Structure formats: structure tokens, C-alpha cells
Amino acid sequence: xxxxxxxxxxxxxxxxxxxxxxxxxxxxxxxxxxxxxxxxxxxxxxxxxxxxxxxxxxxxxxxxxxxxxxxxxxxxxxxxxxxxxxxxxxxxxxxxxxxxxxxxxxxxxxxxxxxxxxxxxxxxxxxxxxxxxxxxxxxxxxxxxxxxx
Numbered sequence: 148x149x150x151x152x153x154x155x156x157x158x159x160x161x162x163x164x165x166x167x168x169x170x171x172x173x174x175x176x177x178x179x180x181x182x183x184x185x186x187x188x189x190x191x192x193x194x195x196x197x198x199x200x201x202x203x204x205x206x207x208x209x210x211x212x213x214x215x216x217x218x219x220x221x222x223x224x225x226x227x228x229x230x231x232x233x234x235x236x237x238x239x240x241x242x243x244x245x246x247x248x249x250x251x252x253x254x255x256x257x258x259x260x261x262x263x264x265x266x267x268x269x270x271x272x273x274x275x276x277x278x279x280x281x282x283x284x285x286x287x288x289x290x291x292x293x294x295x296x
Contacts, residue, residue, distance in 0.1 A: 184209050186251070190222025190230075191259035191266045198259075198272065199223050212249045212256065219245065224260050233257035233273070 184207045189198040199222045206213065216226050224230045231240040235252050242261070243249075249256060257273060259266050 181205075184254075186212055186254050186256055188218060188222060188256045188258060189272055190219075190224050191263045191269075192223045193260070194263055194265050195267055197267055209254060210251050212251055214243060214245060214247045214249065214256075214258075216245050219258075222258060224258055228261055231259045231261060231263070233259075233269075235273075 181204045184204060186203050186207055186209070188201050188203060190201070191198045201218070201221045203218060203221075206215075214232070219226045219230065226245060229242055229244040232243045232247070232249060233239075233256075234241050240259070255273075257266070257269070
């Protein structure tokens with residue numbers, strides 16, 4: 148090399164520092180994305196029991212979430228028979244299986260085994276996690292009337 152080692156050593160140190168900063172920033176972005184895409188799952192295994200609650204982060208990009216065997220196993224739900232999922236848009240329980248892709252309005256998912264008829268404290272877990280509605284006489288007339296009565 149025609150450059151003295153003083154210059155090449157300095158350049159090597161600068162390049163190593165730049166690479167270290169880039170890797171640290173890349174890791175920080177990845178962790179922030181995972182934290183942002185955290186889903187809290189509630190699973191009712193049997194009637195009269197409180198739900199198992201787990202947070203999942205791997206393989207999720209909200210608002211779409213794939214229900215995996217790992218999820219159902221960690222919540223104690225049946226993997227082979229499927230389970231019921233509370234569809235917040237339709238306000239009803241729908242039967243789903245492993246691999247089903249859900250579109251979530253928030254970052255909570257509610258699941259129960261097929262034999263569970265009453266999900267204990269479901270209202271507490273579901274209603275408490277709903278965003279507060281802002282009073283609006285034009286867009287929410289039905290809700291405003293119900294509140295006044």
C-alpha cells in the first residue's frame with residue numbers, strides 16, 4: 148500500500164465505529180418494531196375459569212396476526228379441534244383453526260375453547276381495553292341517547 152499505516156489504521160477505526168453504530172441502530176429499530184407489534188392474547192380454557200393471558204411478538208405485523216399452534220399451546224387451548232375467536236367487528240365468536248389470519252382493530256385477541264360457554268369476566272377484559280369514545284352528537288347519536296337514559 149502507498150498510504151502510511153497511520154492513515155489506514157485511522158480509516159479502519161472509523162469504519163469499525165460506523166459499522167458498530169449501524170448495527171446498534173439496526174437492533175434498536177428491530178426491537179422498537181417488535182414492541183410496537185405486541186399482541187396480548189386472552190384464552191379461556193374452561194367455564195368459570197379466569198383466562199390465561201400471554202403476550203406475543205414474533206412474526207407479527209399489526210393489524211394482521213396468524214394464530215399459531217404455539218399461541219394455542221401457551222394459552223392452554225385445543226390445537227387439534229380449533230377454538231373460538233371473538234370478532235370485535237361482528238361482535239360474535241367465530242370458530243378458527245391453527246394458521247387462521249386475524250385482522251385486529253387493536254392489539255388484543257380473545258380466544259376460548261369450543262366447550263367454553265361462558266367466558267368468565269369477558270366484559271371486564273374486553274370493555275376495559277376499548278378506546279374511550281369521544282362524545283359526538285352527529286356520529287354517535289345512539290350512544291349519546293343511551294348515555295342520557
